[in-house]
Amino acid sequence: MFPESGEAPTKPGDVxxxxxxxxxxxxxxxAHAMWSPASPxxxxxxxxxxxxxLSYQSVEGHAxxxxxxEGAAGTIYAEVPVTVSVVRRGIPDTRSGTATLRKCDxxxxCTATERRWHLSAIELGASGT
Structure with a gap:
């Protein structure tokens, strides 16, 4: 699921x-396996x-x-600022926003899987932000 070394990233930005x-x-x-099963x-x-x-010709993004x-009720949440550039149906677009990740504290x-960071949401602003 994660890098070829088989080790899951330990920092939210690395995920x-x-x-x-x-x-x-x-x-x-x-990529799909990095999402929390509880997320949509x-x-x-x-x-x-x-x-x-498949509608994207290219996707580039980074922390x-x-x-x-933040921690709450045995869960740690991380908000990571992201920048994403895509070409979708031939139209380039760049957006900034926030990726929210979670893991069991x-x-x-908690299982070993639950103790790793997983994406729970990615919210991107309007085009060009």
Whole structure:
């Protein structure tokens, strides 16, 4: 799911960078696996995710700053600023926004998978922001 080393990124910004790297190289299953299963994107099937991505000729994105962390009820949330540039149906577009990630805060009952960062939302501003 994550880099070829098999190790999951330990920093939220690294997960964002790995996600956009997977999208840029057409590794849609790898990118989809980085989403929390509880998120709308994670809950949709890989076929639907891939179909949505096929309208993009290119996708580039990256973490654009440090993560802001918050904890609540055994879960840690991270908000990471992102910048995304795409070409969709031949039209280039660049947007900035925030990727929200979450992970279990190593409390009893959390699985190893739940203790890794997963995307839960990506909110992008209007075109050109």
């Amino acid at each position: 964002v960078d790995a996600y956009y790297s997977a999208l840029a190289s057409g590794q849609y299953a790898r 994107t994670g809950a949709e099937g890989i076929d639907e995710f891939e179909r949505a991505m 654009a700053g440090p993560a802001r962390l 190593d409390v009893p009952g």
